[in-house]
Amino acid sequence: MKVGLEKIKRVSVVEATVSYIKKQIADGALKPGQQLPSERTLQELLGVSRFTLREALARLSALGIVEITHGKGAFIAQEMNSSSLEDVFFPLFANQSVQNLIDFFEARMLIESEAVRLCAKRRSRKDLDALKEILDRSEAALEDPLKFGELDFLFHNKVSQAAGNIFIDKMMGCLNEYIKKYLLMLSNNPENRKRSLINHRSILEMIEKKDVDNAGRITRKHLNQTFKMLTNFDNGKATPVAPEDLINLFSQ
Amino acid sequence: MKVGLEKIKRVSVVEATVSYIKKQIADGALKPGQQLPSERTLQELLGVSRFTLREALARLSALGIVEITHGKGAFIAQEMNSSSLEDVFFPLFANQSVQNLIDFFEARMLIESEAVRLCAKRRSRKDLDALKEILDRSEAALEDPLKFGELDFLFHNKVSQAAGNIFIDKMMGCLNEYIKKYLLMLSNNPENRKRSLINHRSILEMIEKKDVDNAGRITRKHLNQTFKMLTNFDNGKATPVAPEDLINLFSQ
DNA sequence: TATTGACAACTGGTATGATGAGTAATAAGT
DNA sequence: ACTTATTACTCATCATACCAGTTGTCAATA
Numbered sequence: 001m002k003v004g005l006e007k008i009k010r011v012s013v014v015e016a017t018v019s020y021i022k023k024q025i026a027d028g029a030l031k032p033g034q035q036l037p038s039e040r041t042l043q044e045l046l047g048v049s050r051f052t053l054r055e056a057l058a059r060l061s062a063l064g065i066v067e068i069t070h071g072k073g074a075f076i077a078q079e080m081n082s083s084s085l086e087d088v089f090f091p092l093f094a095n096q097s098v099q100n101l102i103d104f105f106e107a108r109m110l111i112e113s114e115a116v117r118l119c120a121k122r123r124s125r126k127d128l129d130a131l132k133e134i135l136d137r138s139e140a141a142l143e144d145p146l147k148f149g150e151l152d153f154l155f156h157n158k159v160s161q162a163a164g165n166i167f168i169d170k171m172m173g174c175l176n177e178y179i180k181k182y183l184l185m186l187s188n189n190p191e192n193r194k195r196s197l198i199n200h201r202s203i204l205e206m207i208e209k210k211d212v213d214n215a216g217r218i219t220r221k222h223l224n225q226t227f228k229m230l231t232n233f234d235n236g237k238a239t240p241v242a243p244e245d246l247i248n249l250f251s252q
Numbered sequence: 253m254k255v256g257l258e259k260i261k262r263v264s265v266v267e268a269t270v271s272y273i274k275k276q277i278a279d280g281a282l283k284p285g286q287q288l289p290s291e292r293t294l295q296e297l298l299g300v301s302r303f304t305l306r307e308a309l310a311r312l313s314a315l316g317i318v319e320i321t322h323g324k325g326a327f328i329a330q331e332m333n334s335s336s337l338e339d340v341f342f343p344l345f346a347n348q349s350v351q352n353l354i355d356f357f358e359a360r361m362l363i364e365s366e367a368v369r370l371c372a373k374r375r376s377r378k379d380l381d382a383l384k385e386i387l388d389r390s391e392a393a394l395e396d397p398l399k400f401g402e403l404d405f406l407f408h409n410k411v412s413q414a415a416g417n418i419f420i421d422k423m424m425g426c427l428n429e430y431i432k433k434y435l436l437m438l439s440n441n442p443e444n445r446k447r448s449l450i451n452h453r454s455i456l457e458m459i460e461k462k463d464v465d466n467a468g469r470i471t472r473k474h475l476n477q478t479f480k481m482l483t484n485f486d487n488g489k490a491t492p493v494a495p496e497d498l499i500n501l502f503s504q
Numbered sequence: 505t506a507t508t509g510a511c512a513a514c515t516g517g518t519a520t521g522a523t524g525a526g527t528a529a530t531a532a533g534t
Numbered sequence: 535a536c537t538t539a540t541t542a543c544t545c546a547t548c549a550t551a552c553c554a555g556t557t558g559t560c561a562a563t564a
Contacts, residue, residue, distance in 0.1 A: 012322075012517070014310070025346045032346055038544060049519045051303065054545090055310045058266070062311035063339045065346075070264075070545050071526035080343045087315045088340055088426075091332045092418060094277045094284055094317075100418065107419035110366040118358075166344060166352065167359035171423055174340075264546070290515060301548045306517090322516050323555035 013048055017056035020046065022065065025076055036066065036074040062087075085173040093178065105230075108175050109223040112156065113216045115172060118163035120207045120215040127162035131204055134158060138197055142190075149187035153180045155200055159207075182230060192229055199225070265300055269308035272298065274317065277328060288318065288326040314339075337425045345430070357482075360427050361475040364408065365468045367424060370415035372459045372467040379414035383456055386410060390449055394442075401439035405432045407452055411459075434482060444481065451477070 024030045036042065039057070043050045057074060060066040064085075068074045092100060119127070134155050141147040156179065160172040186192045199222040206215035263271075276282045288294065291309070295302045309326060312318040316337075320326045344352060371379070386407050393399040408431065412424040438444045451474040458467035 014517080022342070025342075032343070040544095051518060051520080055307065055517090057545095058307045058310045059314035062314040063342065065339070065342055068545070069527085071528080071543085073527095073544060076346065077343045080341075085340075087317070088337075089332075089419065089422070090274065090277075090315065090317055091284070091329050092422070094328070103417045103419050106370075106417055107423065110420065111363065111423075114362040114366070165355045165358055167341070167355050167427075168362070170341070170344070171359065171363075171426075174423075175419075266546080292515090303549085304547060307546095309516095320516070321556090323514085323557080325515060
């Protein structure tokens, strides 16, 4: 029995409240950093119960759109907080599969190699110094797996920040939590640490020379190497990644 | 008075509840698609009030980690729903600036050109047919700005899906809502529609030939052209959008 | 028998009021 | 002037009640 009737959409009060506040922000009525009226005030203002309002605020808070502090109030977020970024891809990691892992590394490589290109193009003197310092500290920490892993992570982080594109930086931020995990794993092997440092030095050299193409190329090579190492890493245990032909996906 | 004491971190009950459920999912105790116990049950199970539990669920729901249906229950999300993706970059758009806009287009160009490369490498016969059909329908809709805009959007969407990388696809998903808006804006100009169709045909040709490098190159050129048109950097030519309007593009 | 429709038993959604707890400005005391 | 206690805000949590959507049961009816 097909009738031309559309399904009636029920918009919950909470949803409507969320949309309303978002619209206020988008329209500029509420500016970043600005404090929202108190819950009791808003509740009355919008004509909803406090429970409803709190749920709406909880949602907005979860999305990183507003920041709530006990005793102070609710504020429009001025910049994205990384805590919410971690959760962006959480559902994808909930169902772990080989394909997911491969996709993850591939995505990371694509974005980061582009980030390096931008970094090479735009890096300031200050960025360069910061990167150099990280590598120097890495060299000093060659025998300290944990510290080296942290610095390795920091290097990649700094590069994507120095790329000077807030979206690229935030996208890398979405992947960061998981990247960190793998880097710390890898840095347990002294060979990996040595090779990683060498690769980073090459990359930095290209960034210093502002050699965009080579910076990107070497980065891809480096990440490709990293991925291969990771797949061979814990061959004592059952490794989540197996076939070599899949690994070669990263070959250009 | 510096003492070696760390600040005591008080984790709110809500936060703890969120973390607990997330951990259950990450550990595999809760699998995607599975139904959570009812609110009343969970409330007692975790020893928190229903208010608190609901706030936790609201957060998880906002992040797209669980899906809640009135009268049925709460379920672990099986895949990421795009609705939550739209909000990822919302805070960035709240702070409207020219630099933000430029960064947005740049990021989109980088990711999409890589997506096109992957698409050219891996596209199936079915993908190719789907893309062809979209372009044929575009040609038929050359005089219908709204419809053409939708199809334009669809083309880019299908390409990033055919790239066969779930992360790339989802990242594009984060930007999609905003891309759509400006595509609809551009398609008001008949010149743009014509040029867009020609560019898409070239891109599709490269995808069909599996010419990875040229597919990426042409895409960049195409997107660059589009961006210039929008920002009126293309001096002399008529621009469909004033810069002020462009910034306001994201406010609705 | 097969369909219908009222109903009960779930589920989440909303409302209210009371109380706990953090923050910051102010008043009181030294 | 400095410190401390008060106070008046804020959000955080809890308990209870009731509204509303979904689903299956089962008796009444055609």
